[in-house]
Amino acid sequence: MSTTEQYTPIEQTGVGKKAAGPVGWLDDRLGLAGVAKKNLRKVFPEHWSFMLGEIALWSFVVLLLTGVFLTFWFQPSMTEVEYHGSYLPFNGLEMSQAYKSTLDISFDIRGGLLIRQIHHWAAALFIAAMIAHMLRVFFTGAYRKPREINWLIGVGLFSLGLVEGFAGYSLPDDLLSGTGLRFVDGLIRSIPLVGSYLEFFIFGGEFPGDEIIPRLYMAHILLIPAILLGLVGAHMLLLVYHKHTQWPGPGRTEKNVVGYPMLPVYAAKAGGFFFVVFGFTALMGALLQINPVWVYGPYNPSEVTAGSQPDWYMGFSEGLVRMMPGWESTFFNYTWSWNVFIPAVGGLTGLFVVLGVWPFIEQWITGDKRDHHLLQRPRNAPVRTAIGVAGMTAYGVAWAAGGNDILATKFHMDIYTLTWIFRIGFFVFPVIAFMVTKRICIGLQRADANRILHGYETGVIERSPEGGFSERHAPLPAAQQYTLTAHDRVPVLEAPAETDANGVAAPHSRKEKLRARVQRFYYRDTLDKPTAEDVHHAEEHLGHHDGHPVELGDEFQGVSETGVPRVH
Amino acid sequence: MSDELQPVADTEPIKDPGLAEHQFRPQDVDEAQAKRTERQIAWMFRVAGLLFLGFCFAYFLIDIDDTFLGWSAQNFAFGMTLGGGLLLVGVGIIQWAKKLMGDHEMVEMRHPSASSDEDRVAVMKDINAGIEESGFGRRPMIRNSLLGSMALLGLPAVVLLRDLGPLPHGQRETVWKKGMRLVNDVTGTPIKPSDMQVGQLVNGQPAVVYETDADGEPVLHGTELLQVKSKASIIVVRMRPEDVTPSKGRENWGVDGILCFSKICTHVGCPISLWEQQTHHLLCPCHQSTFDLGDNGKVIFGPAHRPLPQLPLGVDDEGYLIAMSDFPEIVAPSYPELARDQKKLDNKS
Structure with missing residues (x-):
């Protein structure tokens, strides 16, 4: 059934010849070739998350x-x-x-x-x-x-x-x-x-x-x-x-x-x-x-x-309304319904x-x-990631509160207690989420640095003459190492100058000070990637220090994202 | 553009090793494998085609009332044939792209989003030439009068919307008035105090909802009926008289422990009906505002602010429950003029 036929370029087919190629007929009228030339073979990068x-x-x-x-x-x-x-x-x-x-x-x-x-x-x-x-x-x-x-x-x-x-x-x-x-x-x-x-x-x-x-x-x-x-x-x-x-x-x-x-x-x-x-x-x-x-x-x-619910994407809004205390006030003879x-x-x-x-x-x-075309791994921007997760947490609490009646009946809980948990949680849980996420990010950054500087765990256990056991580490392939370090360094933060070159108090210094403070918050604790020197030392250490240059078998196929060697 | 944060190239710990070597797929090196993949994909498209035909057969062969495993047989057959066919077409095309189409990675250089400096200068020059030649800057009278007229053009656009609806009116009143009977929401029959047991809750309406004219046609119907119901719906409850603590002036609003409240939540207007007999609390199913009917409809939890309005009750000559007046408090969700309207109601009574 299946035959791979010889391919005829489109401009040599019958229809193609008649119209001088579809490009010809349309292009005479629309001048499409100029646009199409640039875009028909336009390159798109591949990753599941782009889907x-x-x-x-x-x-x-x-x-x-x-x-x-x-x-x-x-x-x-x-x-x-x-x-x-x-x-x-x-x-x-x-x-x-x-x-x-x-x-x-x-x-x-x-x-x-x-x-x-x-x-x-x-x-x-x-x-x-x-x-x-x-x-x-x-x-x-x-x-x-x-x-x-x-x-x-x-x-x-x-x-x-x-x-x-x-x-x-x-x-x-x-x-x-x-x-x-x-x-x-x-x-x-x-x-x-x-x-x-x-x-x-x-x-x-x-x-x-x-x-x-x-x-x-x-x-x-x-x-x-x-x-x-x-x-x-x-x-x-x-x-x-x-x-x-x-x-x-x-x-x-x-x-x-x-x-x-x-x-x-x-x-x-x-x-x-x-x-x-x-x-x-x-x-x-x-x-x-x-x-x-x-x-x-x-x-x-x-x-x-009972149990009336909006469609799921309105749930967070519904929850905010359910959590809100019944505040209403009268000013200037008008009613102000803050509760809604x-x-x-x-x-x-x-x-x-x-x-x-x-x-x-x-x-x-x-x-x-600067222009940015390379994506950042969430761990390499810990405060942004933490803010994002905090936001998701607040959204999640509000969303859950939108179903407080369902949750109360399903989990046999008192609806008022549950509502109070959401009311407090809306403010507290995001803060906890922020701190936890930031720590996880930094932990992951450390793990990355570790894999660059100490290699990955080969699974080979060695016994030293003294009887101690240790796992042999091997350096990551260069491509992996490069991928792990291909992101910006943490910038060196400088306190804004209090005075200008002539000793006069710098203008906007208040705003600049605020910015410096927020900037410190944004970058604080973020782990910088290893320097060339660090890597150089590590190579020496891995290669020679223990006197066992690592021999990798023929079937070694590199390591996966998580540092596990791929062996087929 | 500031480059102060640009990493310096030689601080990079690892050098870019460049694009990885191309990995060949089984289909690239083994023609038999490629043929096999081609056959597989072609079969996906063929089966999809058959499913689309199957959809058409199902359309004419399956009756709309037929069921299959409790589902509508039609819905099931249509969805499975259409969905299955579409899925096969999609998967087939993607397999084709992944396994047979050329898979050489290509590199394209990026260009800055910004235009060149010359272009920017040229554009600024053109804009200035436009402004200059139009005299937009030199002839302020013509410019300002144009801007003025354009601003005024906004007015007709707003005024034109005036007839979207009437001006607010009648928000503080409902159809309740002195002497109107309370009727059961489902049957439309009037309610006698003796009909009600302690702890019972009856959903009610004003009698006018079920009234008919001389031809037997309902007096209220369509939108008007819905509007009436959305404000005048009530709940009637009977509590033990000792459980009720009426506030001042409300001592005679009940009949033998029978009280009547608005069914419309003062929060955003859901009809409330979750009644807890033991605690005489009423819970709104929408946002869980809770009202204590033993305590004048006071809010005890949730986002509502105003208590549930109470309707003063009496009994007519035939012994049926009637309203003694309209609601003394405004029913339905709050609105900006509520405070003012409430004062007017207070002054009237």
Whole structure:
């Protein structure tokens, strides 16, 4: 069956000749060859962690495809109608058209339920992949100059993604999503001074009004996806323009990028990966039920189910609201609902603002204005890594608090005690996480230095004439040693000059002093990599000191990342 | 650009050994292995094609009501054929790329993101020429009037949104008024004090929710009904009179230990209904605000701030529970004008 045929260059095939090659016809009109020349064989570096953003990209495409299908039948209307569809328990029940059409898609349109479930799973995956990708970028320092703008675009994609997801799961107008909207109504009302006006304008009257579903629909299928698409395009363009970051290693420097060409290898891998993501979400849609709106019933403001939860990515926001004490005050004859405004509005904006400004804060601390194309291992930036883990811990506590009722019943705990643990933990656990993470990073840095200076453990136990046992160490292969040391030295920190050359108090000295202090905090305890001299000494020690130059067998294939020799 | 932190080359402990030697894959050195891989991949694509055909057969052959292992048979068949096929196509393409396509690592040089200094100078020159030739700087009158009109263009854009909804109104009132009966939320029947046992909780609505006009059509329906329910829903509880400690002025708001509270949480408006008989606490399932109904609906835990509003009760001539007035306190989540509205309510009563 399989034959490898002789390949004919495209410009010599029949069609190719006629059009002087596809390049000719198009290029006469669009002048594409100039752009294509640079990009068709563009090099992309390879690492598993570079795939996370790709998952987000492809699940977004799956969302667009399945979303279009759903619009054929979904009716974004809050007009009440009587149900007479296939789902018999609701026969004759009054419900909104939005809810009815969602039931129709689930029960009467062939494949409708599958596409609905794929859509919802892809949405959950989209946000999860964006977060994972963002963490990868954060912990490896990939957001550093010149990529700060792309980081900001990413923060925009993340925040809009959350809003888009929320708008989407609110559309079916079922009891669960209606409860979510009721919460949003409370959140809008809590906005100081203008809350009531915003509520009446957004809902078209007092909650629930009859406008919110059509308006959310417009935002969900037009406004936000259009912005998301634009931002995704910009994100990709900048990726191509800056060229992808890469891990340091032999032959991989700040000045080059080493990897495989876009055509054919990356086009095939990335294109194939789209089918994998689509296939994966389709299998989830087939086997794992998600958002069974017929179980919840139509929205009714006097009903709620115990254990109501938002979709997972809103869980942290929900938790912040649950943890917050009931603070409310009256100033100037106005009511200020801190109990809702601080956690709900403040929590979300706070997260986005912190994410957005971090690259610039770090740059201010380090004073590092160079371009960076080599990624950092998290251990080599201990304070950044620790801050990141502290942030994740705070997020995790808030997220857990968002399910405090479920946790309380599952673990038979008192819900008030649990809430207090979260309230205190939200402030305490991140500090602990910071300290532990920083120590782990420094420990790992020491282990790296050890492997460079003392080699790896060969597993060969020697007995000395005195009867002592020791394990023989052997030097790492040069490539490994290089990879472990291919990162920046810890800069020598200098206290800012109190006075300038003429003895006059230096301007900005207060700001500079603060910066120096933060800088010390940022670099304190960070282990520097060994110097050339250290390595030279170590070589002598390893090679000659004990009089046993290490002989490695023929089957020695280098060592793995963890220092274990690979022997086949 | 400052290079103060640039590591000096000769302090680097280890020299860059350069790119590793190319490792050949089995498919590169053994044509038989390559053929085998080619066959494997081609089979993935063939099976995927069959699965896509299978999807179409399933579409027309499986009935929408059929089940398979408790699942919808259609959903299962569609998802497995489509998902399986897509997965095979994807895995096949990736295998092709990894095992058969050229795998020589290529090196591409990076270029600084910044443009050359000449380009920067040229661009600044062009911008200045543009400003100069337009007279943007020299003719402030024309410039300022343009900027002014552009700023004013923002106003129509904002004003145009005015009809998004009515101005806030009626937030402090509900449909409750003196004499309106309390009815059961499910059946719509009015409630007699004798219907209620100690410890019992009944979800209720104002009678108007179930009222019908002369043609038998409900008075309230659609959005209006939902709006009424989202403020006027109540819970009616009966406690032992000695468990209730009414605050001043509320001594006669109950009937034989039967009290009525708003069902709408004062936090963000969830309907509250988790009732703890023994402690007479009411827990909101959304954010766990807890109210003590024996103590005038006071908040005892959670993010809510205001107590649960209480509805003063009475009994009509036929012995059914009725409201003696609207809620004296504002129901539903707080809003900026709440303090002001509450004062107005206080003055009225």
